[in-house]
Amino acid sequence: MKILMKGNEAIGEGAIRAGCRYFFGYPITPQSELPAYLAEKFPSIGGVFLQAESEISAINMVYGASCAGVRVMTSSSSPGISLKQEGISYLAAAELPCLIVNVMRGGPGLGTIQPSQSDYFQATKGGGHGDYHLIVLAPHSVQEMVDLTYLAFDLADQYRNPAMILADGILGQMMEAVELKEYASEIPHKNWAVGKSQGRKRNIITSIYIDPKVLEQHNLRLQAKYKIIKAHEERAEEWMKEDAEIIIAAYGTVARIAKSVIKKAREKGIKAGLIRPITLWPFPDKYFQDLGKIKRILTVELSSGQMVEDVRLAVNGRIPVEFYGRMGGMVPSIEEILEQIEKINSQIERVKL
Amino acid sequence: MKKVFERPKSLTDVHFTYCAGCTHGMIHRMVAETIDELKIQDRTIGVSPVGCSVFAYEFFNFDMVAASHGRAPAVATGLKRSLPECIIFTYQGDGDLAAIGTAEIVHAATRGENITVIFVNNAIYGMTGGQMAPTTLIGQKTETTPFGRDARAHGYPIRIAEMLATLEGSSYIVRTSTHNPQNVRKTKLAVKKAFENQLNNKNFNLVEILSTCPSNWGLDSIQSLKWLEENMIPYFPLGEFKNI
Numbered sequence A: 001m002k003i004l005m006k007g008n009e010a011i012g013e014g015a016i017r018a019g020c021r022y023f024f025g026y027p028i029t030p031q032s033e034l035p036a037y038l039a040e041k042f043p044s045i046g047g048v049f050l051q052a053e054s055e056i057s058a059i060n061m062v063y064g065a066s067c068a069g070v071r072v073m074t075s076s077s078s079p080g081i082s083l084k085q086e087g088i089s090y091l092a093a094a095e096l097p098c099l100i101v102n103v104m105r106g107g108p109g110l111g112t113i114q115p116s117q118s119d120y121f122q123a124t125k126g127g128g129h130g131d132y133h134l135i136v137l138a139p140h141s142v143q144e145m146v147d148l149t150y151l152a153f154d155l156a157d158q159y160r161n162p163a164m165i166l167a168d169g170i171l172g173q174m175m176e177a178v179e180l181k182e183y184a185s186e187i188p189h190k191n192w193a194v195g196k197s198q199g200r201k202r203n204i205i206t207s208i209y210i211d212p213k214v215l216e217q218h219n220l221r222l223q224a225k226y227k228i229i230k231a232h233e234e235r236a237e238e239w240m241k242e243d244a245e246i247i248i249a250a251y252g253t254v255a256r257i258a259k260s261v262i263k264k265a266r267e268k269g270i271k272a273g274l275i276r277p278i279t280l281w282p283f284p285d286k287y288f289q290d291l292g293k294i295k296r297i298l299t300v301e302l303s304s305g306q307m308v309e310d311v312r313l314a315v316n317g318r319i320p321v322e323f324y325g326r327m328g329g330m331v332p333s334i335e336e337i338l339e340q341i342e343k344i345n346s347q348i349e350r351v352k353l
Numbered sequence B: 001m002k003k004v005f006e007r008p009k010s011l012t013d014v015h016f017t018y019c020a021g022c023t024h025g026m027i028h029r030m031v032a033e034t035i036d037e038l039k040i041q042d043r044t045i046g047v048s049p050v051g052c053s054v055f056a057y058e059f060f061n062f063d064m065v066a067a068s069h070g071r072a073p074a075v076a077t078g079l080k081r082s083l084p085e086c087i088i089f090t091y092q093g094d095g096d097l098a099a100i101g102t103a104e105i106v107h108a109a110t111r112g113e114n115i116t117v118i119f120v121n122n123a124i125y126g127m128t129g130g131q132m133a134p135t136t137l138i139g140q141k142t143e144t145t146p147f148g149r150d151a152r153a154h155g156y157p158i159r160i161a162e163m164l165a166t167l168e169g170s171s172y173i174v175r176t177s178t179h180n181p182q183n184v185r186k187t188k189l190a191v192k193k194a195f196e197n198q199l200n201n202k203n204f205n206l207v208e209i210l211s212t213c214p215s216n217w218g219l220d221s222i223q224s225l226k227w228l229e230e231n232m233i234p235y236f237p238l239g240e241f242k243n244i
């Protein structure tokens, strides 16, 4: 059975179904429906909802709860996510699982509450200090707000790594029919967590390794883990890619618009298709390996061009990768992107028979 | 032969790495003795700060979590909310608690978070080599106040215990000192009460302990104790500011 839900609330419902009972956050638009949903639902199911004094404090409460071995999350939007970065670096360093939701808005600075994808670099390339990665998932529908919330908690626990849902204001606010699938995974036992010791050896959770030789070993271990994540968890959707000559690479909200663009382009005889990264880290390189008939890629983002760098790395110069983007909370129209596709189509040299 | 004195079970066998004359080690011992006496070693979790006591997890013999600079009260909040049956304490210096972590300590206190805070006030940043702390006294010379702390330029030293005692959420707020055996004994009693209160679910408990930093004060151990008594106590009066 499908029910109608707002994107932000769908994440909340997904989290509850995935067994999360701890939320620490600080208010910010456009993610407010998510904490509001949990504030209402948690008391009757024994959950802890705490509005912290800042995002800094909230992420450190998440750190504490994650040390205790429970499923825990926080949620914010761009400026608040910036404040959380020190804590995120510590979570990654101490290998603590948790879910961090970023419902992105336009920046830099206070910017605007309108949707944006300009935190891609921050989410996928570090954000905080040190060599680390988050597992970053990008939903493009309210359905995926639920499904990827399940997945984010599972991957976070499996790899002992913080995971992030990178959405935007449109996905957060939008209402769509969703099917609340049964959450089937089992939450793993965490023998590294702190708590009642009951005779076991004491557990210490820290990220300080003052001896550089030891710290390098710790880093090598983290890098080996990231390699395993990269090898196993790349995810993307391919849509009308089979015979495509032009591919739009887009994630989240933009991928939805891209699908409409592709339909229109095909009506005009242009063979367009879509690669939609679902994992932004690890970036789904393998979906860009078999280029088939593809002659050009157009990356479209609500940014000045951030994911396009990863697309270019994946394609590695084999075909041209173009970029089109809007910034500051502006969203491109179908016509606007279609125009770009037509321009690119006219530049492709074809053998005339 | 009857053993009359031994290492608390809640301390590991590791030697303290603190400077000679520093009172961190003595304060660790008082916390460990308290945990032994209350028989809570198997369910106590300590949160270590960033500062000279960053390695506290090496010395305390129970589960430990290392927090980022100033955020120990937030980490302790996350721990206590998910492990209400455990005893959670933070151990923090004055830079950690009263400068970078002021928001976290004030709000943990005002929420009445059921934790214990051991606040070591040595009027200086020890670990980073002796810079001005929020509790550095007027006229006190530090690396970043080489001509002495000047209220006009650097503001006034902050009295944390007095401030937190004004908050509804705090239960037990006390300031003690380590400059002589009599005051060490009083400190021990205060530490014990701050833990007992948590066992009795009595909101937020903090012991501010006046402490020495011979290395960065440029004094020897004995001079440091005297300096503490003569300079710190007049500005940071000892006593209970709240006990409900």
Ligand SMILES: Cc1ncc(C[n+]2csc(CCOP(=O)(O)OP(=O)(O)O)c2C)c(N)n1
Residues within 6 Å of the ligand: B050, B051, B052, B053, B069, B092, B093, B094, B095, B096, B097, B122, B124, B125, B126, B127, B128, B133
């Ligand atoms: C975010 C951040 N800023 C600065 C530092 C550097 N730092 C380490 S310890 C410290 C001061 C510690 O002083 P205090 O809390 O008084 O403890 P003490 O060393 O005197 O025991 C500072 C500034 C850091 N580690 N992290």
